[in-house]
Amino acid sequence: MYSRILRFAPSPNGHLHLGHAYSALLNADMARDFGGRLLLRIEDIDAERCRPEFEPAIYDDLRWLGVTWEEPVRRQSEHFDDYAGAIAKLEAQNLLYPSFESRRGLTAMVAELDQQGGWPRDPDGVPIYSGRARKLSVAERQRRRDAGEPFALRLAMDRAVARAGVLTWTETGAGPHGQTGRITAAPQLWGDVVLARKESPTSYHLAAVLDDALQGITDIVRGQDLFWATGIHRLLQTLLGLPEPGYHHHKLILDDDGKKLSKSTQSTGLRELRTAGVSALDVRRMVGLGR
Numbered sequence: 001m002y003s004r005i006l007r008f009a010p011s012p013n014g015h016l017h018l019g020h021a022y023s024a025l026l027n028a029d030m031a032r033d034f035g036g037r038l039l040l041r042i043e044d045i046d047a048e049r050c051r052p053e054f055e056p057a058i059y060d061d062l063r064w065l066g067v068t069w070e071e072p073v074r075r076q077s078e079h080f081d082d083y084a085g086a087i088a089k090l091e092a093q094n095l096l097y098p099s100f101e102s103r104r105g106l107t108a109m110v111a112e113l114d115q116q117g118g119w120p121r122d123p124d125g126v127p128i129y130s131g132r133a134r135k136l137s138v139a140e141r142q143r144r145r146d147a148g149e150p151f152a153l154r155l156a157m158d159r160a161v162a163r164a165g166v167l168t169w170t171e172t173g174a175g176p177h178g179q180t181g182r183i184t185a186a187p188q189l190w191g192d193v194v195l196a197r198k199e200s201p202t203s204y205h206l207a208a209v210l211d212d213a214l215q216g217i218t219d220i221v222r223g224q225d226l227f228w229a230t231g232i233h234r235l236l237q238t239l240l241g242l243p244e245p246g247y248h249h250h251k252l253i254l255d256d257d258g259k260k261l262s263k264s265t266q267s268t269g270l271r272e273l274r275t276a277g278v279s280a281l282d283v284r285r286m287v288g289l290g291r
Helices: 018-034 054-065 080-092 103-115 138-146 157-164 204-214 230-239 270-275 280-286
Strands: 005-008 037-042 070-075 096-099 152-155 168-171 181-184 194-197 219-223 246-250
Touching: 005 018, 005 219, 018 037, 018 054, 018 219, 018 246, 018 270, 018 280, 037 054, 054 270, 054 280, 080 096, 080 152, 080 194, 080 204, 096 138, 157 230, 168 230, 194 204, 204 230, 270 280
Parallel strands: 005 037, 037 070, 168 246, 219 246
Antiparallel strands: 096 152, 152 194, 168 181
């Protein structure tokens, strides 16, 4: 019997706030309305920022909100072999290449290019990689990797798009400008994105796409800040032979200045609101889910 499966996937790098509450509650509400299932995933691949003590705090906040989920919880840090296998498939298609610039070096390069008239940015405002490492020979790339140099594995976007062809997705929510229905993906807006690094076998994009497939997620319900990233995700799904889920991008809960909430914003943190006597029903009303 076909079952709709949704997921809420927070990162344990801080306490949950009202924005997380809205997404978790909306996922739970939609799973119930579909007669489906809700899964929980802990996205903890960022070892520098994620802390184990935040995971039980996530569970506490979700239970307080009345959100329930199926066990077991999937932790990304326990599945690095899965991501390494996906990287190997992409490398076998000759779609990845290593770049060896440091983050500091990339920042300096972009600053220099900006002085010459500006440099294109991706939808998140991050400078698009120039592709300089593509000029390295295969032998030089291997020599530098064998020597232990830090590197990032990048997707050769032009080759990937040529292989995948025109991609679309079904949007039942709305993008930042109200886009809905059948959307044409534009992964090329992101340039040669990083999919793994020497010290980490995966990026957010690759891990999220693979996890959704392995968990059987049919409906991805998430914030509008990830609307444009869906282009990358549809591309990876196609290259890896993964199923296409449906997408529902929802509004973002913003602060008084109209900015996306941060986990450091104490006034909107769920723990702080709970301590101040705010109820779970109050939170529903605060985020516009008054039922």
